[in-house]
Amino acid sequence: MLAAVMETEGLFDADSLLMEMRSEHKNVSKSTVYRTLRLLQDAGIVAPFMLLDAKITHYQLVYGREPSDYMVCVKTGKLMPLQCDDVVALREGIAADAGWETVGHRFVIYAVSPEAASDKSLDASPH
Numbered sequence: 001m002l003a004a005v006m007e008t009e010g011l012f013d014a015d016s017l018l019m020e021m022r023s024e025h026k027n028v029s030k031s032t033v034y035r036t037l038r039l040l041q042d043a044g045i046v047a048p049f050m051l052l053d054a055k056i057t058h059y060q061l062v063y064g065r066e067p068s069d070y071m072v073c074v075k076t077g078k079l080m081p082l083q084c085d086d087v088v089a090l091r092e093g094i095a096a097d098a099g100w101e102t103v104g105h106r107f108v109i110y111a112v113s114p115e116a117a118s119d120k121s122l123d124a125s126p127h
Contacts, residue, residue, distance in 0.1 A: 001028065001036045002045075010068070010081065011049055011058040049106070062104065069107040075116035082107070
């Protein structure tokens with residue numbers, strides 16, 4: 001399961017990881033996936049990432065990777081990865097001013113994508 005997590009780019013959830021592993025003919029149970037994700041989280045290999053609500057926990061591989069920042073459309077749930085050196089500089093400056101040493105960060109912008117803004121059918125969206 002660790003290999004499957006290490007090969008995953010971006011965010012993933014437990015069910016999508018389970019489906020991916022089963023599609024590769026790996027015999028793994030749902031409870032094993034959830035228990036292993038908890039162990040990987042405790043070991044600092046993955047981190048939970050809440051997006052729009054607490055119904056589905058997404059995870060991201062953090063071990064050996066730079067922090068991932070995202071913009072999330074609140075109407076569609078669409079994700080747009082962000083890479084912004086200004087966020088890192090701000091993080092480092094704030095921490096240094098307080099005498100702290102940073103070990104990472106999480107930055108999420110909640111917005112409405114251009115597609116969702118022009119699609120009036122999404123105005124009643126539960127997102």
